[in-house]
Amino acid sequence: MNTIVYHIANDEKEYVLEEAAEIIRSGGLLAIPTETVYGLGADALNGKAVLKIFEAKGRPQDNPLLIHIPEAAWLEKYCEDIPPLAYRLAEEFWPGPLTMILKSRACIPSETTCGLETVGVRCPDNEVTAEIIRLAGVPVAAPSANRSGHPSCTSAEQVMEDFAGRIEGIVDDGACRVGVESTILDMTSTPPKLLRPGGLSLEDIRKVVPEAEADEAVYRQLKEGEKPRAPGMKYRHYAPEAPMTAVLGGGLKTADYIKKHIKAGEGVICYEEYLDMFEGYECRSLGREGSPEEHAGKVFGVLRSFDKTAVTHIWTQCPREEGLDLAVSNRLKKAAGFCLINV
Ligand code: AMP
Ligand code: MG
Numbered sequence: 001m002n003t004i005v006y007h008i009a010n011d012e013k014e015y016v017l018e019e020a021a022e023i024i025r026s027g028g029l030l031a032i033p034t035e036t037v038y039g040l041g042a043d044a045l046n047g048k049a050v051l052k053i054f055e056a057k058g059r060p061q062d063n064p065l066l067i068h069i070p071e072a073a074w075l076e077k078y079c080e081d082i083p084p085l086a087y088r089l090a091e092e093f094w095p096g097p098l099t100m101i102l103k104s105r106a107c108i109p110s111e112t113t114c115g116l117e118t119v120g121v122r123c124p125d126n127e128v129t130a131e132i133i134r135l136a137g138v139p140v141a142a143p144s145a146n147r148s149g150h151p152s153c154t155s156a157e158q159v160m161e162d163f164a165g166r167i168e169g170i171v172d173d174g175a176c177r178v179g180v181e182s183t184i185l186d187m188t189s190t191p192p193k194l195l196r197p198g199g200l201s202l203e204d205i206r207k208v209v210p211e212a213e214a215d216e217a218v219y220r221q222l223k224e225g226e227k228p229r230a231p232g233m234k235y236r237h238y239a240p241e242a243p244m245t246a247v248l249g250g251g252l253k254t255a256d257y258i259k260k261h262i263k264a265g266e267g268v269i270c271y272e273e274y275l276d277m278f279e280g281y282e283c284r285s286l287g288r289e290g291s292p293e294e295h296a297g298k299v300f301g302v303l304r305s306f307d308k309t310a311v312t313h314i315w316t317q318c319p320r321e322e323g324l325d326l327a328v329s330n331r332l333k334k335a336a337g338f339c340l341i342n343v
Contacts, residue, residue: 001165001166001167001168002165003160003163003164003165003167003168003169003170004019004168004169004170005160005169005170005172006019006020006170006171006172007172008033008128008171008172008173008174009172009173009174016171017128017131017132017135019169020032020132020169020171021132021133021135023168023169024041024042024132024133024138024140025043025136025137025138027042027043027046027048027049027052028042028049028052028167028168029041029042029049029052029053029056029163029167029168029169030042030132030167030168030169030170030171031145031156031159031163031167031169031170031171032068032126032128032129032132032140032142032145032171033126033128033156033171033172033173033174033176034068034124034125034126034142034176035095035096035097035125035126035176035177035178036097036124036176036178036179036181036182036199037144037145037146037152037153037154037176037179037180037181037300038144038145038152038153038154038155038156038158038159038170038176039068039124039129039140039142039143039144039145040053040056040142040143040144040145040159040163041053041068041140041141041142042140042141042142043136043138043140043141044065044067044068044078044108044112044138044139044140044141045107045109045112045138045139046109046138047109047110047111047112048111050065050109050112050141051111053141053143056163056166056167057146057147057148058147058148058149059143059148060231060235061114062114062231063114063143063148063231063232063234063235064113064114064119064231065112065113065114065120065141065142065143066099066120066121066122066141066142066143066182066184067108067112067120067121067122067139067140067141067142068121068122068123068129068133068139068140068142069121069122069123069133069139070123070130070131070133070134071094071095071123071130072087072090072091072094072123074139075087075090075102075121077105077107078104078105078107078108078119078121078139079103079104079105079119079121080102080103080104080105081102081103082102082103082187083187085187085192085208085209086100086102086187088208089185089187089205089208089209090123092207093200093204093208094122094123094125095123095124095125095126095130096123096125096199096200097122097125097178097181097182097183097198097199097200098122098182098183098185098198098200098205099120099121099122099182099183099184099185099196099198100120100121100122100185100187101118101119101120101184101186101187101188101195101230102118102121102187102188103117103119103188104116104117104118104119112141114231118186118188121139122182125177126173128171128173129173132171144181145159145162145163146158146159146162147162148235149235149236149237149239150238150239150240150304151238151239151240151299151300151303151304151335152180152181152238152300153300153304154175154176154179154297154300154301155174155176155301156170156171156172158301158304161304175297177297178199178296178297179199179296179297179299179300179301180198180199180296180300180324180327180328180331181196181198181199181327182196182198182199182200183196183197183198183199183200183201183202183205184196184198184230185205185212186229186230191209191211191212191213192205192209192212193213193214193215193229194212194213194214194215194218195215195217195218195229195230195233196218196230196232196233196330197214197218197326197327197330199296199324199327201322201323201324201326202214202326203322203323214326215229215230215233217229217230217233218326218330219321219330221338222234236334236337237331237334237335238300238303238331238334238335239303239334239335239336239337240303240304240306240307240314240335241306241307242267242306242311242312242313242314243313243314243336243339244313244314244315244316244332244335244336244337244339245313245314245315245316245336245339245340245341246316246317246318246329246332246333246335246336246339246340246341247315247316247317247318247340247341247343248340248341248342248343249342249343251271251273251274251289251317252274253343254317254318254343255270255271255277255317257341257343258270258278258315258317259277259278262278262281262315263313265310265311265312265313266281266282266311266312266313266314266315267281267282267283267284267306267309267311267313267315268281268282268283268284268314268315268316269283269284269285269286269303269314269315269316269317269332270283270284270285270286270316270317271285271286271289271317272285272287272288272289273288274317282306282309282311284298284302284305284306285298285302286298286299286302286316286317286319286328289319292319292323292324292325292328295324295328296324296327296328299328299331299332303331303335316332316335316336318332318333318340
């Protein structure tokens with residue numbers, strides 16, 4: 001299969017959007033830009049099309065997909081028993097990196113929900129993708145556009161590395177603004193529960209829902225036999241090829257610890273300020289220590305870049321669990337398979 005890359009900046013926009021929408025309508029796979037990461041999209045109402053997503057990604061069949069809609073007005077077509085609070089959150093944060101788990105209607109096939117009675121819905125903050133969904137006339141089911149278990153893609157070039165020749169098209173709208181996936185909030189529990197930290201901080205959600213709490217699995221690994229609230233919590237995730245260790249604590253202390261323990265042939269992810277300490281090693285910057293936006297924007301590109309090297313092990317500094325850094329530290333810990341050292 002020849003994968004067509006649609007360059008929004010260059011091509012004739014109207015024609016491109018129409019052709020991209022036609023891929024969705026006809027049951028194909030289309031990689032779409034969003035403000036978080038690139039998504040691998042298909043018609044969420046077409047079970048056969050949705051199955052192709054699982055196949056292309058190598059995604060476990062019990063890990064349901066989120067659906068993407070262009071505006072909150074579409075919510076009641078696909079969800080029922082929607083609490084008024086969901087509309088308040090939509091008004092405050094949509095379009096934007098918030099996914100809400102709601103009771104799904106029967107029109108959403110079990111291929112999309114993996115047999116659950118709920119569905120995750122989000123409204124991405126990307127005009128190109130919103131327009132494609134409007135033109136297609138159906139919600140678009142889309143997980144992150146990466147091979148299952150690997151780091152997500154924040155550019156169309158990275159999506160090409162994983163899916164060239166295996167999907168119908170990629171819409172290239174440049175680098176993703178946020179860089180980590182959406183925040184998932186389960187609206188079917190009281191109070192609403194954060195299942196995955198992401199581009200919208202828990203602190204921001206609490207301005208509207210003061211009692212919102214994060215699920216324990218956001219901070220730690222599930223124990224043997226423990227049942228996850230979101231199916232995706234089960235798997236080692238976002239992981240580069242090389243095994244990884246995350247070192248938790250202050251910037252200087254953790255850099256010192258890594259410097260003491262790193263061996264030849266190993267790699268480092270550190271804040272910009274500590275790059276000098278690791279000359280001679282494969283070293284990547286996570287951005288300045290005090291800038292969560294830089295960490296989020298860089299984390300997946302950095303993780304993916306090690307797969308092009310021969311490093312045998314990766315050491316990473318890990319930001320504190322607050323604001324947007326809660327999502328960054330969650331991704332790094334999961335990429336490390338929860339191999340953590342506190343210093
Ligand atoms: P991804 O598709 O890679 O962005 O991941 C989507 C995440 O949403 C996964 O962790 C899924 O397990 C989770 N998810 C999707 N649908 C539901 C649902 N109905 N209830 C709980 N978690 C869900
Ligand atoms: Mg993913």
